[in-house]
Amino acid sequence: MDARVRVAVAGALGKMGQETVKAVFGDDELLLVGIVDPKGQGKRLSEALAISGLELPIHYDVAEMIDDCKPEIVIDFTTPHTVYSNARTILSRGVTAIIGTTGLNEFELQQLETLAGEKEVGIAVIPNFAIGAVLMMKFAKEAARYFPNVEIIELHHDQKLDAPSGTAVKTAEMINEALAGIPPRAVQETVKLPGCRGGALEGVRVHSVRLPGLVAHQEVIFGGPGQALTIRHDSYNRESFMPGVLLAVKKMAGRKGMVYGLENLL
Numbered sequence: 001m002d003a004r005v006r007v008a009v010a011g012a013l014g015k016m017g018q019e020t021v022k023a024v025f026g027d028d029e030l031l032l033v034g035i036v037d038p039k040g041q042g043k044r045l046s047e048a049l050a051i052s053g054l055e056l057p058i059h060y061d062v063a064e065m066i067d068d069c070k071p072e073i074v075i076d077f078t079t080p081h082t083v084y085s086n087a088r089t090i091l092s093r094g095v096t097a098i099i100g101t102t103g104l105n106e107f108e109l110q111q112l113e114t115l116a117g118e119k120e121v122g123i124a125v126i127p128n129f130a131i132g133a134v135l136m137m138k139f140a141k142e143a144a145r146y147f148p149n150v151e152i153i154e155l156h157h158d159q160k161l162d163a164p165s166g167t168a169v170k171t172a173e174m175i176n177e178a179l180a181g182i183p184p185r186a187v188q189e190t191v192k193l194p195g196c197r198g199g200a201l202e203g204v205r206v207h208s209v210r211l212p213g214l215v216a217h218q219e220v221i222f223g224g225p226g227q228a229l230t231i232r233h234d235s236y237n238r239e240s241f242m243p244g245v246l247l248a249v250k251k252m253a254g255r256k257g258m259v260y261g262l263e264n265l266l
Ligand SMILES: NC(=O)C1=CN([C@@H]2O[C@H](COP(=O)(O)OP(=O)(O)OC[C@H]3O[C@@H](n4cnc5c(N)ncnc54)[C@H](OP(=O)(O)O)[C@@H]3O)[C@@H](O)[C@H]2O)C=CC1
Pocket: 010, 011, 012, 013, 014, 015, 016, 017, 036, 037, 038, 039, 060, 061, 062, 077, 078, 079, 080, 082, 086, 099, 100, 101, 102, 103, 126, 127, 128, 129, 130, 241
């Protein structure tokens, strides 16, 4: 009997999907069994990605792929518009979901947690798989205990569909957990350009930059009297996410319930 974990990738022809297909294919403990991406419909993976030895057909949708390929785990790197419905489909069929796609709101997360409970399967929602980014968030939470004044600048490539990034949202949530409320600044601000002070996630301001040439970057800047502390993480390419993706797949195999954030699997 083959002991490898049967893994499928949704969004396989996208930027993250392609990297994930290569990483799963190259891992001895995992068996790549299913591929979904609407734009590859009718093709085989070896034609679309020029990886020899990968003769899998590309499926049009997740439901059809699960029925045909019987994965134990589906990794989703699709779009903020499709991720919720994909995640529901995966869980409803009793399959574990690893969700890398960002843009799920709080209500959707709760609904997915409930569904995973009903179906007795696992779901991991991971805003950032880069180990350095996870450490950045943990260090920021620690620093917030001493520096309650903080703002986040997240910088991404110009193809990114959602703002703020999932990483910025998670960072702000972790900072807010450490703080009992951020003290308001004792100044009456005049904002002459709407939006120039960014958006506030419970008092933590987030500024989103989108430019060609960037991949995924974030600075968390803490200010105190006479000093500043900046915690910065840079992903220079999408290989940076792959050790975290493989770790999440292996840790979630056979596990039930929801995990939100890679720090909870390390
Ligand atoms: N958690 C993490 O560490 C990381 C998360 N991300 C997130 O991952 C997501 C994907 O990013 P990225 O790879 O850059 O995006 P891409 O746009 O490059 O890839 C998304 C792919 O999904 C395809 N797709 C669209 N709808 C479906 C569907 N219903 N089923 C299957 N595939 C579908 C798209 O096809 P088409 O182009 O035809 O729409 C496209 O090929 C984003 O939300 C991003 O924020 C990114 C990096 C790291």
